[in-house]
Amino acid sequence: MKRKIHLLLALVFPILMCAQGVLLNPFANGFTRPVDIKHANDSRLFIVEQDGIIKILNPDGTTNATPFLDIDARVRSTGNEQGLLGLAFDPNYTINNRFYVNYINNSGDTVIARFTTSANPNIADDTSEEILLTISQPYINHNGGCMAFGNDGFLYIAIGDGGSAGDPQNFAQNLQSLLGKILRIDVSGATGYTIPPSNPFVGSNAGLDEIWSYGLRNPWKMSFDSDNGELWIGDVGQSNREEINNVPIVNAGYNFGWKCYEGNAIFDTSGCPPIATIAFPVSEYNYGGTPFRCAITGGYVYRGSMYPNIQGWYIFADYCSNEVGTLEPSIMGNGWNMNMNHIGFNANLSTFGEDMNKEMYAAGLSDGVIYQVYDPTLSIAENSLETNYQLYPNPVSDYFQIRNQNAASQIKEVMIFSLDGSFISTTTILTENQKITTNQLAKGMYVVQLISNNDAVSYHKFVKN
Template sequence: MKPRNYILLALLFPILLFSQSVDLDVFATGFSRPVDIKHAGDSRLFIVEQDGVIKILNASGVTNPTAFLDIDARVRSTANEQGLLGLAFDPNYATNNRFYVNYINLSGDTVIARFTTSANPDVADDTSEEILLTVSQPYDNHNGGSLAFGTDGYLYIALGDGGSGGDPQNYAQNLQSHLGKILRIDVSGATSFTVPATNPFVGNPAGLDEIWSYGLRNPWKMSFDSNNGELWIGDVGQNNKEEINNVPIVNAGYNFGWRCYEGNSTFNTSGCPAMSTITFPVGEYNYGGNPFKCSITGGYRYRGNLYPDLEGAYFFADYCTNEVGTLKFSGGTWNMLFHGPFTGNIATFGEDSSKELYAAGLTNGIVYKVFDPTLGVEENSLSNQYQLYPNPAQNYFQINNQNAASQIKEVVMYSFSGKLVSTTSITTENQKIMTDQLSKGIYIVQLISNNDTVSYHKLVKN
């Protein structure tokens, strides 16, 4: 593998040297209790609102005026943890237009349903609903809600232990209940679903066929690492530990320990299996303290290109402190850091089609973009071949060494935090890229050559 060389822009701007290494930039506002962020393989982000609405947020930070899906009338969201909770697009969405949602119905039970998009790709057909699975909920909390497709093509469904406190019916360890589990189903057929033959209890009356793993309290957000396919789960604790689980999906039947264990600590080991059979978390932090931590929001492992220093870091947040946490493997161990605090009670993270990360505040309705304020930009041969001039710029800039043999075909500009600002197609040599409409500040310019080679450059607008 070729070594990477990085330009640390913080060296050019010493004021940033004392900033935290993770920051959030306001990307869009005006949402009502956003609880999930997903993409469909293109530049759009789909923002799930808890009351039962999904909206489309474009790469420019503008929200479509018409909702993608509105099933508010079918969704019960009277309790804090009820509502429309999860969204996943079919791996073949580009051709079959199918997507899946996880919501609490008017009876208070979990529904896993499939919808299709209408002839308008920005509007779903709300009459196309096919209910695949309904799970009875004994209480109104601990519903989980995440949906995600694994690299195996199967749909994974995260469900909490049914609620109350301490899992009074021990649903998480009960293999005859869907609660406190991650289910795995095959939705590739024309209708309904089948159960993968590799699920651990297929043909075994000891457990339900749909169960893939168990022993979870309230898995509030799970995701798959887009690099290696491993599953990451943020599991909300009782009153002692908040935990992060990480497992490969080539295996199945993991017991994550609840209610026998809360994180790595014992909780109620009556009738529990041997400790050696438990899959313990790769990361945990204490509930309580000052500032008061109370509830983990699971996120994603960073696999984007804009911030190489963040490569491989797992992002999560605490709902009460508004801190963003990172868990990164170094020196043979997982190291946890907290950044912030921020605002809005972060209730979800999301990944766009370029693998850049976003977060959303439940109570302030803001979608943020995650960025590294020290901003390492990767150099390559194209970076050295071209320069921007004048730089700093006022009304425009140009690209030197721009000729027919080495043509730049497109110039994409981002804010310092990675928000898309403009895209310009280059049609003539020495073409000016106008900047008079930009505010003063620092921008990142992406140059795309005619053979799709990409480089990044810093531009200062005066």
């Protein structure tokens, strides 16, 4: 019996190993226009809703009834790109309870503010707000909004070019404006902020002190690679190219090219600096097409441990096409290979995030669902000879159950295997809602063989947290 199963698995796995891309599993729902996902170096996920609310999502998929922060009354979210847009926890959050938000206020301007958590670690003190920076916004779109701490301890802030179309006032190339920039500030002091002395225009009249890099149109999500500290930026294009930028933060003063260039394509080079001074994207894709692609959602380089096959891949999405994209390091070591994979449902992916273990999540703006990112290439496709069963919860902790059984297709036996096809355990199923224990398993991915009363066989995968 075991020899036959091992042979079947051996035949299935090589086919699946050839699959490309990553997929998403629904993890939690019930959110309203989620636009950011962050953690505070513990098991909680903090889900930022565009209207001005931050909620806590627990590792079991439940959401706290009381929001972590509610500043809805201070936030203008009437424009499609306005609202509470970004969250960053201080590197010393466990000591100082400080975190930072980026939102559009009731005057339509960008606000960078600091808050502290109350005595209850699940509720912030909404009266503790200290406004650090206010940036005038001439239009309602292209606000950027993402914030993150680099491994240098400084706070990086992504600001769009001010909006409209084509950057009509050339803000992104104007070093006397904070629009179209990545800002870098030092927030380690008791109040306010200071300027890192390594910022490129410190002590010079050439540009504003807060500017770290410039030439961005609408940087919709940036992140730091937790392995090497490099910055990744997804910059939304005009009507031609969507671009991905990747730079080390040991340097500063990068000019990413907008509006001189849209991706690698010329947009308007009148009055622009020499092409040799432009930091062009590491990858790009075309606007439009079928499926229709319209706006990149920047992501993260995967550095988790559950899916070793995708280690080092940059994972992102397109908001309109409902595709998850990957940049995979070329086997020749001289670039990246892009793949786009439709996720199979309409979500309008607005953001990615990591948990404390560096496993990745994504959020659907239109469906309010938080998804887990997973690698399907080392798993058995969830299909059956007779019916589609589902394992839940998945990922699992101490047990899983089997959904979609009925009298005709009641499961009678469950067999668990490692990814190399080694047999681990078998369980005889006596009741429809019986729990299959997994607390004896190490973290990782496993394969399950289900055998029904009429001897139909199906294969499934689950992840053990």
